[in-house]
Amino acid sequence: TPDLSEMGKLVYAYITYVGLSLTYTFINVPYGALTSAMTRNNQEVVSITSVRMLFANLGGLVVAFFVPFLATFLSDKTGNTALGWQMTMAFLGVLGGALLIFCFKSTNERVTLQKPEEKIKFSDIFVQLRVNRPLVVLSIFFIIIFGVNSISNSVGIYYVTYNLGREDLVKWYGLIGSLPALMVLPFIPKLHKLLGKKKLLNYSLLLNIVGLLALLVIPPSQITLILIFRLVAAAGSITAGAYMWALIPETVEYGEYKTGKRMGGLIYAIIGFFFKFGMALGGIVPGLVLDRFGYIANQVQTPEALLGILITTTVIPVCLLILAMVDINFYNLDEEKHKKVVRELENRDKVYIDHMDDFKM
Numbered sequence: 001t002p003d004l005s006e007m008g009k010l011v012y013a014y015i016t017y018v019g020l021s022l023t024y025t026f027i028n029v030p031y032g033a034l035t036s037a038m039t040r041n042n043q044e045v046v047s048i049t050s051v052r053m054l055f056a057n058l059g060g061l062v063v064a065f066f067v068p069f070l071a072t073f074l075s076d077k078t079g080n081t082a083l084g085w086q087m088t089m090a091f092l093g094v095l096g097g098a099l100l101i102f103c104f105k106s107t108n109e110r111v112t113l114q115k116p117e118e119k120i121k122f123s124d125i126f127v128q129l130r131v132n133r134p135l136v137v138l139s140i141f142f143i144i145i146f147g148v149n150s151i152s153n154s155v156g157i158y159y160v161t162y163n164l165g166r167e168d169l170v171k172w173y174g175l176i177g178s179l180p181a182l183m184v185l186p187f188i189p190k191l192h193k194l195l196g197k198k199k200l201l202n203y204s205l206l207l208n209i210v211g212l213l214a215l216l217v218i219p220p221s222q223i224t225l226i227l228i229f230r231l232v233a234a235a236g237s238i239t240a241g242a243y244m245w246a247l248i249p250e251t252v253e254y255g256e257y258k259t260g261k262r263m264g265g266l267i268y269a270i271i272g273f274f275f276k277f278g279m280a281l282g283g284i285v286p287g288l289v290l291d292r293f294g295y296i297a298n299q300v301q302t303p304e305a306l307l308g309i310l311i312t313t314t315v316i317p318v319c320l321l322i323l324a325m326v327d328i329n330f331y332n333l334d335e336e337k338h339k340k341v342v343r344e345l346e347n348r349d350k351v352y353i354d355h356m357d358d359f360k361m
Contacts, residue, residue: 027100029272033264036249037109040342042335043189046246050188053242057181064174067092111262120263125270131258134333135251135267138244142271143278144324145241148317150282152177152237158290159313162301164220169227176227180235185242192243196335198328200243205325207236209318216314240324250333257341260348286312 001009035048067088075084128135156174161167191200211233218225248271249264256262293308295301301309333341 025272029265029268031100031103032245032248032268032272033252034107034109035245036252036264037111038107040111040249040253040345042250042338042342043193045249046192046243047189049246050185050242053245054181054185057178057185057238061175061178063092064178120261120266124259124261124263124266127259128255128263128267128270132251132255132267134247134254134331135270137327137331138247138251139271139274140327141244141324142275143281144320144327145237145244146275146278147282147285148320148324149237149241150279151285151312151317151320154283155286155290155309155312158286158295158309163306163309163313164223164226166223169223173227173230176230177234178238180231181238181242184235184239188239188243188246191239192246197243197247198331198334201240201328202325204236204240204243205321205328208233208240209236209321211236212314212318212321216310216318247331250338253338253341253345254333256345285316289316 001012004012035045035052038048039045070091071085071088073084074087075081078084078087129139156177157170160170160173188200195203211229211231214229214232215226218229220226248268252262252264252267255267289312290305290308293305293311295305295308
C-alpha cells in the first residue's frame with residue numbers, strides 16, 4: 001500500500017476494495033445474464049450452468065492452492081512479501097481479463113431481446129417483484145443459501161481448530177467442501193431430467209441437512225467420520241447452489257411473459273443484490289452467536305464457547321436450510337408451465353419479426 005498514515009491506509013483499502021467489488025458487479029451481471037440470452041431451451045440452460053459452475057469451482061480450487069504457492073515463490077525470489085503478492089494479483093488480473101475477453105469473443109446472443117422502443121426503468125424492478133412470483137421465491141432462496149454458505153465458510157475454521165483440536169486439518173476441511181463439485185456437477189443435467197426442479201433441490205438440501213446433523217452428534221475424536229459427513233453435506237450444498245443458477249433464465253422468461261419486456265440484466269442484478277444481502281447476513285450471524293457464547297480468539301475455549309461454535313456450524317444452517325425447502329416449494333414454474341411460456345414468447349417474437357418485415361417492405 002502507499003506510504004500513508006494508518007487512517008490513510010484504511011481509506012485506501014476501502015476505496016480499492018469497493019472499486020474491485022463494483023468492477024466485479026459490472027462484469028458479473030451481464031455475464032450471468034448471458035445464459036438467458038443464448039438459449040430458451042431449459043435442458044441447454046441447465047447444461048450451460050453446470051459447465052459454468054464446474055469451472056467456477058475448479059477456479060476456486062486453483063486459487064485456494066495455487067495463489068499462496070505462487071505468492072510465496074515470488075516473495076522468496078524478490079525478497080519482498082508485499083511485492084510477491086502484488087505480482088501474483090497482477091498475474092491473476094491479466095489472466096482473468098484475457099479469459100473474459102475470450103468469453104466475450106466466443107459467445108453469441110441468440111434470443112430476441114426487448115424491442116428497441118421499450119425502455120427499462122428503475123420502477124421495473126418493483127414491477128418484476130410484484131408480478132414475477134418465481135423471481136421472488138428464487139431471490140429468497142438465494143438469500144438463504146448464500147447466508148448458509150457464508151456461515152459455513154466463516155465458522156469452519158473455528159470448528160476444526162477448537163472443537164476438533166486439529167488446526168492442521170483446516171485446509172483439508174475447506175478442500176472437502178469444494179471437492180464434490182468435480183464429481184456432482186457433470187451429472188446435474190441428468191439429475192434435472194430425472195427428478196425435475198423441486199425434487200432435485202429438495203433432495204440436495206436434505207443431503208446437506210443430513211451431513212450437518214451428523215456433524216452435530218459425531219464425537220470430535222472421530223475425525224474420519226466427520227470428514228465423510230462434511231463431504232456429504234458439501235455434495236448437497238454444491239448441487240443446490242449450482243442448480244439454482246439454472247432457474248434464473250426461467251424467471252427472465254416469466255417476467256417477459258408477464259410484462260412484455262425481456263430484462264435479463266435487471267433480473268440478474270436483483271438476484272445479485274439478494275445473494276450479497278444473504279452473504280452479509282451470513283457474515284454477521286457467526287460473530288453474534290459466538291460472542292453470545294463467550295468465544296475469545298486465540299485461547300483455549302470454554303465448553304460453552306465450543307457449544308456455540310458447534311451450534312453455529314450445524315444447527316443454525318440446518319434451520320435455514322429447512323426454510324429454503326419451504327420457500328422453494330412455492331416456486332410455481334414447473335416444466336409444463338415453462339414450456340407454455342416459451343411457446344408464447346416464441347410466437348410473440350415471430351409476430352414482431354413478421355410485422356417488422358412488412359414494415360420494411
